[in-house]
C-alpha cells in the first residue's frame with residue numbers, strides 16, 4: 001500500500017505544523033518557481049576562481065609552515081592528492097551557492113574558514129600543521145529511527161520505526177563529542193531527519209562553529225518555511241533522494257505515493273533558501289542505461305540542483321541477501337558518464353556528479369574511522385552507513401581506542 005501526503009498527518013511523528021499546506025507556502029513556492037539558480041561556474045570565470053583558490057592554498061601553507069620549502073612541498077602534496085583521486089582531469093565546473101564555491105559534496109565550500117581548516121587538515125598528513133586538524137572529513141549522524149517511507153533499498157530497515165532511544169540532550173552530547181573529535185561536516189540522517197525538524201534546528205543552533213551541517217532526506221516536510229528555518233539555523237546543504245526521473249517509478253521504489261512530489265518540492269524550496277542541493281540516486285541494475293541516466297541528469301539540471309550523487313546498491317538492510325551488486329558493464333557505464341559529464345565542456349551547465357564507487361575503487365575506503373564515520377540511532381559507531389558493524393558508543397570515554405580498533409579492521413568492501 002502506498003501512503004499519500006494526507007496520510008502523513010495521521011502518523012505519530014513530531015515537528016512543527018508549518019510544513020502543511022498554508023498560504024505562506026504558496027507564496028514562497030511561487031517565488032521559488034520564478035527563480036532560476038543558474039549557479040554553475042565554468043569557462044573563463046572558473047579559471048579565475050581556480051586561480052584565486054590556489055592563492056588560498058598558498059595562504060594556508062604560509063600560515064601552517066614557517067619553512068618556504070614546506071610551502072613548495074606542501075603544494076606538491078596537495079596537487080598529487082588531487083591527482084590520486086581524479087587523475088589528470090581538469091576541473092570544468094563549480095557550483096556557486098550563497099557566496100561560496102563548491103567543487104564536490106564532501107569538500108567544504110571555498111571562501112570559508114571550514115575550507116581553509118579542511119586544507120590544513122589534509123596538509124597535516126604531509127607534515128604536522130600549526131592549526132589543529134579535523135580528524136574526519138564527514139560524520140553521518142542518524143537522529144531518528146522514524147520514517148514515513150518504506151524504500152526498497154533502505155539500509156535502516158531492521159530499525160525502522162522502532163522506538164527512538166537518543167534523547168535531544170544525548171544528541172546534543174553526541175554533536176559536541178563529534179565536534180571535539182573534529183570534523184568538517186556532520187550529515188544528519190535517519191530514518192527521516194525532517195520528522196524531527198525541531199531537534200535538527202536545536203542541534204545546529206547550539207553547536208560550536210567550524211563544522212558544516214548537511215541533511216540526507218527524502219524531501220518530506222522540506223517546505224519553503226522549513227527550508228528557510230534550516231538555512232537560518234546553519235544548514236549548508238541537503239541530499240535529497242530521487243531514484244528515477246519518472247514519478248511513478250520513484251514512488252513505487254520508495255513505497256510512498258508522494259515521494260516524487262516531496263523530492264522535487266523539497267529541492268525547489270532548498271534551492272530558494274540558499275542551500276546547496278544534491279539529488280542522490282541509488283543506481284539499480286534495472287535503471288542503469290545511458291538513456292535513463294541522461295534523462296535523470298536532464299531532470300536534475302532542469303530542477304537546478306547543484307550536484308547528483310551516484311550510489312551503488314549494497315546488500316544491506318532491506319536489500320540484505322539480495323543480489324543487487326552492479327556488474328562490470330554497468331560500473332563501466334557509470335564511470336564513463338561520471339567522467340564525461342564532469343570533465344567535458346559539453347556538460348558544463350549540468351550538475352556535478354559525485355560517485356563514491358569511482359574514487360573508492362581507486363583509493364580504497366575513506367570511511368571506517370579514517371576520514372568518515374557513521375553514528376547510528378543508538379549512538380553506536382559503524383564504519384559507514386552501508387557497513388553496519390557496531391564498534392562501541394560515540395560517548396564512551398575510550399572513544400579513541402574504539403576508533404583505532406575500527407580503523408584497524410578497515411572496510412570489508414573497498415581496499416586500496
Ligand code: SF4
Nearest residue numbers: 147149150151154191
Ligand atoms: S531509505 Fe531513508 S527514506 Fe527510505 S525508508 Fe529508509 S530511512 Fe526512510
